Amino acid sequence: MNARTEYDLLLQGTHLPARLSNTQLDALEEETIFILREVAASFERPTLLFSGGKDSLVLLKCAEKAFGAGRIPYPLLMIDTGHNFPEVTAFRDHRARELGAELIVRGVEDSMARGTVRLAHPGESRNVHQSVTLLEAIEEFRFDALIGGARRDEEKARAKERIFSHRDAFGQWQPKDQRPELWTLFNTRLAPGEHFRVFPISNWTELDVWQYIEREHVALPSIYYTHQREVVERRGLLVPVTELTPPRDGEKVEVRDVRFRTVGDITCTCPVDSLAADAADVVVETLAAEVSERGATRMDDKTSEASMEKRKKDGYF
Numbered sequence: 001m002n003a004r005t006e007y008d009l010l011l012q013g014t015h016l017p018a019r020l021s022n023t024q025l026d027a028l029e030e031e032t033i034f035i036l037r038e039v040a041a042s043f044e045r046p047t048l049l050f051s052g053g054k055d056s057l058v059l060l061k062c063a064e065k066a067f068g069a070g071r072i073p074y075p076l077l078m079i080d081t082g083h084n085f086p087e088v089t090a091f092r093d094h095r096a097r098e099l100g101a102e103l104i105v106r107g108v109e110d111s112m113a114r115g116t117v118r119l120a121h122p123g124e125s126r127n128v129h130q131s132v133t134l135l136e137a138i139e140e141f142r143f144d145a146l147i148g149g150a151r152r153d154e155e156k157a158r159a160k161e162r163i164f165s166h167r168d169a170f171g172q173w174q175p176k177d178q179r180p181e182l183w184t185l186f187n188t189r190l191a192p193g194e195h196f197r198v199f200p201i202s203n204w205t206e207l208d209v210w211q212y213i214e215r216e217h218v219a220l221p222s223i224y225y226t227h228q229r230e231v232v233e234r235r236g237l238l239v240p241v242t243e244l245t246p247p248r249d250g251e252k253v254e255v256r257d258v259r260f261r262t263v264g265d266i267t268c269t270c271p272v273d274s275l276a277a278d279a280a281d282v283v284v285e286t287l288a289a290e291v292s293e294r295g296a297t298r299m300d301d302k303t304s305e306a307s308m309e310k311r312k313k314d315g316y317f
Helices: 023-042 054-067 086-099 108-114 127-141 206-216 279-288 293-297 307-313
Strands: 046-049 076-080 103-107 145-147 164-167 195-198 227-234 237-240 254-259
Touching (some): 023 054, 023 145, 023 206, 046 054, 054 086, 076 086, 076 108, 103 108, 103 127, 108 127
Antiparallel strands (some): 164 195, 227 254
């Protein structure tokens, strides 16, 4: 998963040396900036999907370099389940204000009020229902390109994704009907009602992201670093104890030092044991990781190996 970075980056197995080779990160950053500019030039109504998570914050940093602070030529779009970590949503709002970027927020709760989303039971995760709210936002604003922070190393369905990923008039993804991408030539032609999902950091790994965060001093929500939190062990994961995810009968609540490798809906996002207090510490941990970040932290991906692919076909991010 992280084979492109050599282990000689480690110093006595604990800390990174004072200087790193920037060749790999420079190439990835250059590619990402090129794609962000290509979107601005090729589409009439693009938007950047922005959750306040680490990948979208890296994208935003690259957009800032591509266009300049206060000059990002497309709005930021957040699909809010209403069950997001407050540290993340607060940081999302702060970063948008800081850059002077337009932030559009559309909520799953709004779709529930319209009757387009119906939960099977009150405790059901809203994560999968973001697809409906996203498609409604696309129709409302007539977006023709949505820039996202997905990476191919995250899991199998995302590994099939093109950088410019075509969606039909129903917002659906057909993995067998994607367009070839040779060199840096992208086919951006669209029929009425269709759109693209564009993933400028497709070729980055989790390790690349953290090395870039460390190099560029990208600020993140505090939950990405070590903190103490009440958790219970469930199905091989650490589940945070919250009002939305209370302990079940027989489960033992523990206070542990944890951090989040990825953030999303509270009902399906889990932390991992960690004492990493800054980005350099996280880089060291990531070098030793044997499980992908989604495999180690996402309950909703454990239903089946095809769960993500099915959701993507239905319009998921």
